[in-house]
Amino acid sequence: RMEEHENYFNREVFNRMSEKRPDRKWLEAKQSSPDTVFILFFNLNPLVSASEESNTAHPGIKLCRLDASSVNKELLQKSGTTVIFLGVEKQRSSSSSPPNEGNEPTAWFALNTDDNPMNHLQLTNPNSFFLKPPMPGLLKLSEAEAGIIAQASSVLAWHNRYSFCPTCGSNTNVEEGGYKRTCFNKDCRSRQGIHNTCYPRVDPVVIMLVIHPDGNQCLLGRKKTFPAGMFSCLAGFIEPGEAIEDAVRRETEEESGVKVGPVQYVSCQPWPMPSSLMIGCLAVAMSTDIKVDEKEIEEARWFTRQQVIDVIVKGTKPAFTMPPRQAIAHQLVKHWIGMSSNL
Amino acid sequence: RMEEHENYFNREVFNRMSEKRPDRKWLEAKQSSPDTVFILFFNLNPLVSASEESNTAHPGIKLCRLDASSVNKELLQKSGTTVIFLGVEKQRSSSSSPPNEGNEPTAWFALNTDDNPMNHLQLTNPNSFFLKPPMPGLLKLSEAEAGIIAQASSVLAWHNRYSFCPTCGSNTNVEEGGYKRTCFNKDCRSRQGIHNTCYPRVDPVVIMLVIHPDGNQCLLGRKKTFPAGMFSCLAGFIEPGEAIEDAVRRETEEESGVKVGPVQYVSCQPWPMPSSLMIGCLAVAMSTDIKVDEKEIEEARWFTRQQVIDVIVKGTKPAFTMPPRQAIAHQLVKHWIGMSSNL
Ligand SMILES: Nc1ncnc2c1ncn2[C@@H]1O[C@H](COP(=O)(O)O)[C@@H](O)[C@H]1O
Ligand SMILES: Nc1ncnc2c1ncn2[C@@H]1O[C@H](COP(=O)(O)O)[C@@H](O)[C@H]1O
Ligand SMILES: [Mg+2]
Ligand SMILES: [Mg+2]
Ligand SMILES: [Mg+2]
Ligand SMILES: [Mg+2]
Ligand SMILES: [Mg+2]
Ligand SMILES: [Mg+2]
Ligand SMILES: [Zn+2]
Ligand SMILES: [Zn+2]
Numbered sequence: 092r093m094e095e096h097e098n099y100f101n102r103e104v105f106n107r108m109s110e111k112r113p114d115r116k117w118l119e120a121k122q123s124s125p126d127t128v129f130i131l132f133f134n135l136n137p138l139v140s141a142s143e144e145s146n147t148a149h150p151g152i153k154l155c156r157l158d159a160s161s162v163n164k165e166l167l168q169k170s171g172t173t174v175i176f177l178g179v180e181k182q183r184s185s186s187s188s189p190p191n192e193g194n195e196p197t198a199w200f201a202l203n204t205d206d207n208p209m210n211h212l213q214l215t216n217p218n219s220f221f222l223k224p225p226m227p228g229l230l231k232l233s234e235a236e237a238g239i240i241a242q243a244s245s246v247l248a249w250h251n252r253y254s255f256c257p258t259c260g261s262n263t264n265v266e267e268g269g270y271k272r273t274c275f276n277k278d279c280r281s282r283q284g285i286h287n288t289c290y291p292r293v294d295p296v297v298i299m300l301v302i303h304p305d306g307n308q309c310l311l312g313r314k315k316t317f318p319a320g321m322f323s324c325l326a327g328f329i330e331p332g333e334a335i336e337d338a339v340r341r342e343t344e345e346e347s348g349v350k351v352g353p354v355q356y357v358s359c360q361p362w363p364m365p366s367s368l369m370i371g372c373l374a375v376a377m378s379t380d381i382k383v384d385e386k387e388i389e390e391a392r393w394f395t396r397q398q399v400i401d402v403i404v405k406g407t408k409p410a411f412t413m414p415p416r417q418a419i420a421h422q423l424v425k426h427w428i429g430m431s432s433n434l
Numbered sequence: 435r436m437e438e439h440e441n442y443f444n445r446e447v448f449n450r451m452s453e454k455r456p457d458r459k460w461l462e463a464k465q466s467s468p469d470t471v472f473i474l475f476f477n478l479n480p481l482v483s484a485s486e487e488s489n490t491a492h493p494g495i496k497l498c499r500l501d502a503s504s505v506n507k508e509l510l511q512k513s514g515t516t517v518i519f520l521g522v523e524k525q526r527s528s529s530s531s532p533p534n535e536g537n538e539p540t541a542w543f544a545l546n547t548d549d550n551p552m553n554h555l556q557l558t559n560p561n562s563f564f565l566k567p568p569m570p571g572l573l574k575l576s577e578a579e580a581g582i583i584a585q586a587s588s589v590l591a592w593h594n595r596y597s598f599c600p601t602c603g604s605n606t607n608v609e610e611g612g613y614k615r616t617c618f619n620k621d622c623r624s625r626q627g628i629h630n631t632c633y634p635r636v637d638p639v640v641i642m643l644v645i646h647p648d649g650n651q652c653l654l655g656r657k658k659t660f661p662a663g664m665f666s667c668l669a670g671f672i673e674p675g676e677a678i679e680d681a682v683r684r685e686t687e688e689e690s691g692v693k694v695g696p697v698q699y700v701s702c703q704p705w706p707m708p709s710s711l712m713i714g715c716l717a718v719a720m721s722t723d724i725k726v727d728e729k730e731i732e733e734a735r736w737f738t739r740q741q742v743i744d745v746i747v748k749g750t751k752p753a754f755t756m757p758p759r760q761a762i763a764h765q766l767v768k769h770w771i772g773m774s775s776n777l
Contacts, residue, residue: 098677100675101677101680103676103677103680103684107673107684109684109688110688110727110729238675240675241674241675241676242673242674242675242676243675244675245674245675246674246675249674252600252601252623252624252629252630252631253600253601253631254600254601255598255599255600255601255602255603256598256600256603257595257596257597257598257599257600258595258596258597258598259598260598260599260603260604260605261603262603270673280595281595286595286708287595287635287637287708287709288595288596290637290671291673291674292630292635292637292674293637293638293671293672293673293674293676294630294633294635294636295636295638295711328633328636329636329711330450330585330613330634330636331584331585331588331589331592331634331635331636331704331706331709332443332581332583332584332585332586332587332588332589332704332706332709333446333584333585333636333704333711334441334444334446334701334702334703334704334711335702335711335713336702337444337446341446341450341452345452345453356699358677359677359678359679360677361674361675361676361677363674363675365629365630366630366674366675368638368672368676368677368678370678384453386453
């Protein structure tokens with residue numbers, strides 16, 4: 092009953108230690124500690140390298156981990172550079188890094204720059220490159236590194252788009268280890284009381300597998316931008332003043348014309364492009380006629396349980412495709428086919 | 435299993451008709467239709483009146499509903515005025531408004547102004563007033579009107595704080611019936627592709643009732659700002675790159691020092707101050723020692739099932755108080771005490 096799904100991008104590798112974010116001295120000390128790890132982004136694209144063994148157990152791409160000595164002080168202080176504190180490792184990994192003096196857990200930072208950092212860096216790995224554009228390479232990380240990217244990419248994307256105060260248009264200053272931006276204008280309303288304008292943005296999205304009233308079919312749709320033959324769950328942004336369950340009903344009806352009754356939460360997934368939180372639900376249809384919203388959806392169809400089993404489990408010559416296992420849409424379908432049949 | 439909780443602020447009275455938002459002609463026609471209802475805000479405070487019967491079935495305050503003829507064209511077009519389209523009534527209410535010609539459902543708009551609208555309005559109800567500050571008056575609306583306020587207040591609060599483009603600092607223009615703001619600067623990156631900067635913000639928050647490993651106690655805390663004697667569920671903003679369940683674990687440990695294992699979603703509630711989505715969960719504690727984060731929490735304690743029953747159900751001379759039924763914290767506690775005992 093309380094079983095929890097771990098989706099790709101969900102893994103929390105760090106203790107985020109938010110209580111240390113206001114402590115500039117502590118952060119500065121950590122930034123120059125030899126044990127600290129930096130990950131690097133150039134225009135929001137992470138520095139990675141191909142991992143030696145590229146099979147499913149060892150995914151194809153890994154983050155480059157830099158240490159304080161290879162991150163130039165000049166680069167750290169440039170105006171186009173943003174540094175954020177990610178946290179400290181929850182458990183000391185036994186092999187990946189040597190234990191440090193005080194036996195304190197290793198701190199991690201992420202750095203984004205708009206100036207080619209190759210000019211400032213001494214890279215140990217000559218095969219490293221900036222992953223650009225992030226998809227689908229971003230889905231080739233290990234589970235742990237996907238969790239790190241989920242946090243780092245979304246906070247950095249926020250800095251990249253929210254450098255001006257939305258309340259008065261002034262410039263803002265990065266504070267609290269990268270989790271706050273404060274308006275430079277002393278008279279700005281954003282400096283009185285607490286409001287969301289100073290904090291990173293997370294956009295809640297519903298993503299739903301809608302089940303036919305007969306219990307044996309599910310509703311999948313295609314956006315125009317999908318690769319040919321691919322179908323996925325319907326999804327949409329939760330609007331202000333709306334509950335999760337109502338957003339599921341509204342978006343399903345908008346996109347497919349199908350009316351939905353009961354809705355059940357299954358699991359969620361941070362989606363760092365740029366900073367969504369996908370809230371995955373099962374939903375029961377109360378009607379079956381399909382009429383797609385042609386602005387967003389090219390086609391929506393009912394698929395039988397057997398058809399999705401063929402794609403998800405067997406994968407041999409399927410009549411259509413679905414997103415890969417790293418996408419919560421895939422996991423929702425898998426959850427549904429596992430609910431009432433034994434595979 | 436698929437039972438759904440309806441919390442205060444959750445009721446969806448309208449079909450939001452998002453497909454009509456880009457249709458300026460349609461919106462303008464609706465704005466001057468005699469059947470249309472306007473609700474009015476002055477500096478984000480809604481115009482209300484005391485309802486005649488003030489008992490629990492008929493709560494104490496109701497929204498003033500204005501028609502197109504009493505909303506001055508001048509007021510509609512002032513620079514400090516924002517008008518948003520709320521939607522059309524889902525079902526024709528049989529009594530509240532006379533049926534209109536084409537039998538089209540009644541459209542609703544919300545208007546916020548920074549200039550005292552009493553100068554521009556002919557008010558039919560002389561006992562109307564602007565509800566200021568919104569709490570706790572906002573909790574005295576009917577369920578239906580609370581749903582309307584949830585939508586209207588949060589979209590209007592967004593306009594009030596986000597009138598400048600966060601990407602370049604330029605002014606922005608209201609579009610799509612009040613659900614989009616577009617940067618005036620033609621060269622701005624916010625005008626290429628789709629990003630969240632142009633859309634209303636919703637902040638997902640976790641709120642959790644943490645259950646003691648013995649199953650018979652729950653963890654409640656007090657913020658310094660709470661009324662004396664009041665305790666509530668712990669809560670906190672979901673951070674970028676974080677799943678709901680991990681946010682529950684992180685915030686509980688930050689605020690109380692208690693470690694949490696399994697987490698189960700129960701229900702959610704839009705909280706329009708300014709625009710949060712409270713995601714309510716039950717969580718099972720894996721440790722019991724309490725160490726509060728003194729910046730945020732004044733005190734946290736384990737309360738027995740009987741103690742919370744005394745407050746929530748009996749209410750006679752309780753040793754402490756809890757938020758009222760309109761708050762999801764109250765409903766989470768009620769859900770827990772209802773789960774395994776028959777009241
Ligand atoms: N926070 C947001 N970020 C990006 N697009 C949004 C957002 N909120 C609303 N939209 C709009 O929603 C469309 C996607 O539709 P949907 O995902 O079905 O809600 C986008 O093309 C935008 O027009
Ligand atoms: N979106 C947001 N809106 C308001 N405050 C935020 C937000 N995100 C983080 N915070 C910070 O979180 C504090 C409240 O703590 P909590 O609700 O426990 O996360 C506020 O005082 C702010 O410093
Ligand atoms: Mg969609
Ligand atoms: Mg939408
Ligand atoms: Mg949609
Ligand atoms: Mg917090
Ligand atoms: Mg809190
Ligand atoms: Mg907190
Ligand atoms: Zn400002
Ligand atoms: Zn701009």
